[in-house]
Amino acid sequence: xxxxxxxxxxxxxxxxxxxxxxxxxxxxxxxxxxxxxxxxxxxxxxxxxxxxxxxxxxxxxxxxxxxxxxxxxxxxxxxxxxxxxxxxxxxxxxxxxxxxxxxxxxxxxxxxxxxxxxxxxxxxxxxxxxxxxxxxxxxxxxxxxxxxxxxxxxxxxxxxxxxxxxxxxxxxxxxxxxxxxxxxxxxxxxxxxxxxxxxxxxxxxxxxxxxxxxxxxxxxxxxxxxxxxxxxxxxxxxxxxxxxxxxxxxxxxxxxxxxxxxxxxxxxxxxxxxxxxxxxxxxxxxxxxxxxxxxxxxxxxxxxxxxxxxxxxxxxxxxxxxxxxxxxxxxxxxxxxxxxxxxxxxxxxxxxxxxxxxxxxxxxxxxxxxxxxxxxxxxxxxxxxxxxxxxxxxxxxxxxxxxxxxxxxxxxxx
Amino acid sequence: xxxxxxxxxxxxxxxxxxxxxxxxxxxxxxxxxxxxxxxxxxxxxxxxxxxxxxxxxxxxxxxxxxxxxxxxxxxxxxxxxxxxxxxxxxxxxxxxxxxxxxxxxxxxxxxxxxxxxxxxxxxxxxxxxxxxxxxxxxxxxxxxxxxxxxxxxxxxxxxxxxxxxxxxxxxxxxxxxxxxxxxxxxxxxxxxxxxxxxxxxxxxxxxxxxxxxxxxxxxxxxxxxxxxxxxxxxxxxxxxxxxxxxxxxxxxxxxxxxxxxxxxxxxxxxxxxxxxxxxxxxxxxxxxxxxxxxxxxxxxxxxxxxxxxxxxxxxxxxxxxxxxxxxxxxxxxxxxxxxxxxxxxxxxxxxxxxxxxxxxxxxxxxxxxxxxxxxxxxxxxxxxxxxxxxxxxxxxxxxxxxxxxxxxxxxxxx
Numbered sequence: 001x002x003x004x005x006x007x008x009x010x011x012x013x014x015x016x017x018x019x020x021x022x023x024x025x026x027x028x029x030x031x032x033x034x035x036x037x038x039x040x041x042x043x044x045x046x047x048x049x050x051x052x053x054x055x056x057x058x059x060x061x062x063x064x065x066x067x068x069x070x071x072x073x074x075x076x077x078x079x080x081x082x083x084x085x086x087x088x089x090x091x092x093x094x095x096x097x098x099x100x101x102x103x104x105x106x107x108x109x110x111x112x113x114x115x116x117x118x119x120x121x122x123x124x125x126x127x128x129x130x131x132x133x134x135x136x137x138x139x140x141x142x143x144x145x146x147x148x149x150x151x152x153x154x155x156x157x158x159x160x161x162x163x164x165x166x167x168x169x170x171x172x173x174x175x176x177x178x179x180x181x182x183x184x185x186x187x188x189x190x191x192x193x194x195x196x197x198x199x200x201x202x203x204x205x206x207x208x209x210x211x212x213x214x215x216x217x218x219x220x221x222x223x224x225x226x227x228x229x230x231x232x233x234x235x236x237x238x239x240x241x242x243x244x245x246x247x248x249x250x251x252x253x254x255x256x257x258x259x260x261x262x263x264x265x266x267x268x269x270x271x272x273x274x275x276x277x278x279x280x281x282x283x284x285x286x287x288x289x290x291x292x293x294x295x296x297x298x299x300x301x302x303x304x305x306x307x308x309x310x311x312x313x314x315x316x317x318x319x320x321x322x323x324x325x326x327x328x329x330x331x332x333x334x335x336x337x338x339x340x341x342x343x344x345x346x347x348x349x350x351x352x353x354x355x356x357x358x359x360x361x362x363x364x365x366x367x368x369x370x371x372x373x374x375x376x377x378x379x380x381x382x383x384x385x386x387x388x389x390x391x392x393x394x395x396x397x398x399x400x401x402x403x404x405x406x407x408x409x410x411x412x413x414x
Numbered sequence: 415x416x417x418x419x420x421x422x423x424x425x426x427x428x429x430x431x432x433x434x435x436x437x438x439x440x441x442x443x444x445x446x447x448x449x450x451x452x453x454x455x456x457x458x459x460x461x462x463x464x465x466x467x468x469x470x471x472x473x474x475x476x477x478x479x480x481x482x483x484x485x486x487x488x489x490x491x492x493x494x495x496x497x498x499x500x501x502x503x504x505x506x507x508x509x510x511x512x513x514x515x516x517x518x519x520x521x522x523x524x525x526x527x528x529x530x531x532x533x534x535x536x537x538x539x540x541x542x543x544x545x546x547x548x549x550x551x552x553x554x555x556x557x558x559x560x561x562x563x564x565x566x567x568x569x570x571x572x573x574x575x576x577x578x579x580x581x582x583x584x585x586x587x588x589x590x591x592x593x594x595x596x597x598x599x600x601x602x603x604x605x606x607x608x609x610x611x612x613x614x615x616x617x618x619x620x621x622x623x624x625x626x627x628x629x630x631x632x633x634x635x636x637x638x639x640x641x642x643x644x645x646x647x648x649x650x651x652x653x654x655x656x657x658x659x660x661x662x663x664x665x666x667x668x669x670x671x672x673x674x675x676x677x678x679x680x681x682x683x684x685x686x687x688x689x690x691x692x693x694x695x696x697x698x699x700x701x702x703x704x705x706x707x708x709x710x711x712x713x714x715x716x717x718x719x720x721x722x723x724x725x726x727x728x729x730x731x732x733x734x735x736x737x738x739x740x741x742x743x744x745x746x747x748x749x750x751x752x753x754x755x756x757x758x759x760x761x762x763x764x765x766x767x768x769x770x771x772x773x774x775x776x777x778x779x780x781x782x783x784x785x786x787x788x789x790x791x792x793x794x795x796x797x798x799x800x801x802x803x804x805x806x807x808x809x810x811x812x813x814x815x816x817x818x819x820x821x822x823x824x825x826x827x828x
Contacts, residue, residue, distance in 0.1 A: 040455075307718045362710060
């Protein structure tokens, strides 16, 4: 079975707004064994919408319409789909009565244009919308000699998701062969996409039954693995076996094998090891602390830190000797180490992290170019320093640098 | 004139990836007076792609294809569009020779499958691609009795943008009546969308010739204003007049009227007034410092700050008396003020900002619920404190709180 998703709304044809609902629906449909073969985005035009609906019903088994179910003149999905299917619209007095109650409960009088939200395509099942006024509709039957399923959903994401999950998934499942799907997400830090793929491709190519998707972002790769089999246990076994082989290959580059973020994993390790942390950051300007504290409960292990942009503050907050800065420069292996050691002592933390570098676009030199960053991690047993040269703009360099600092903490506690 | 944009690639029909190129092209097309009426997303299937191409050419004046121009078996745009237009594909020896040179320059031997990138639709103008191997194509002529423009562009955004800007815009302009468009973007801080709209709608409704789009995000609203007129001066005058009326109405809620971000505006003010800044933040955990230092050159006025998650560090880094914390609690008007004053003195800055609150989801109480945040700004002439109760989750509350702190600095220096 395949599906076409149609997003409706003139705002989706401007430079400002984009359909994202279809990503959610695609994931759910894929889990049912349904492939999405077309997505269409159409404005609030009855002609264009009817044309798109007619075409979709002729070429896809399942057609899902999103949006255009509201009370205004621009909301034309009901009329257009009815036209495309050659069916009548009938006003359902129960829906109208429910709408009137909804308005009355809020102390409002319902405007007449809301009545059109009670229009139902002949033979459709009404899907009540707990989060809004516009109900969805479910139509299943033969059109042009073929079994088709047509679904009308409201456009606002929280209405669409709740309605689809609660009322469409089980109906679709009943129409489709059972699916036994297992999936896992591996997250890998600080490895290039091509380097990662070169190492894992020979492995996942041997698992032709597992879909492998590689998503790369700055400093992180996600491997999405998914398979279907005759039973859930079989599917899980196949995915788990592939995960194991990839983990053996990539070893400590693997941050998590259940989708957890680097920040979350660092949080687990710090709690598990009963370790506290303080940071002194220059070029990342607070980003490292921000990422550490983005995890709820981080006050249990993160004591705090200093954003030491000026040289004076490197001394005042992290006890970096002024002579050291003068001798080696603020961006240096020595100052990174002193930042980590200084902030650790000042905060009474088990671990201290220090970051100093050139985020750019200005401030670079031939010896210390934009992108050069020193990362230090100090503990009771000594201090390690990593030097990196990151590519990209200011934002990207700061992101890479904070990721590197987080990864040093992770590796230290592994 | 209207346009249809077709994005090609099976990865765009998964839950993981989304076409964003079309937003860019839509903005450019709108500036030429061209409206986008359909967007279609289709996988790497020759049947589906040919069908989509045939339909698009029948219903839109301008059809733009994005992607599917590479060298692999999955790259089927050339063949499918040629089929849809009823034209032949011819291999262009010059393109093949240029590809071979490109590979040779890098010391590589070109694989035979790259030859297909030299296939050109009969009558098409080849659009050289400075940033990749696949050239674009431009076809203009009568199809089914109507003048049509068909454009093939590579999928990678930097290739597509450069190729479209440099080689398609001028060609399209030559085919279209001249457009005189003026646009401006207003940014408004810390006002609700409906509250903002209630105040500005009576104004922009009097400017029916100006398109007004309201985009709302956490703590910020953008008003995009755009108009066409008989001359550029006329268009500019209309937009400027509307901007002036909105600024008179919203007054100091307007952060910028040229699209500049709050961070950038704060940066301008700090430089203009020759003022330095230090921050002590608790619940925002480094986010305030991160946003301040996201602007290049921020080291000129941002001295640094402290992320004082623990009570001990509030005392150690910002000299907040331990008794004050004990008496009023860490989340209090008094501690916010002490943080701002303490960090200002410790860093020798003109201004000190302090933030303390409950970001949640844990740590709330009936007296101090999740979302309660105190913001303080200390200067030589005294300290002001603002108390807010922000809605939403941890991420949203931290974002609101950092926006409020930035906005206090902006208003202080206005």
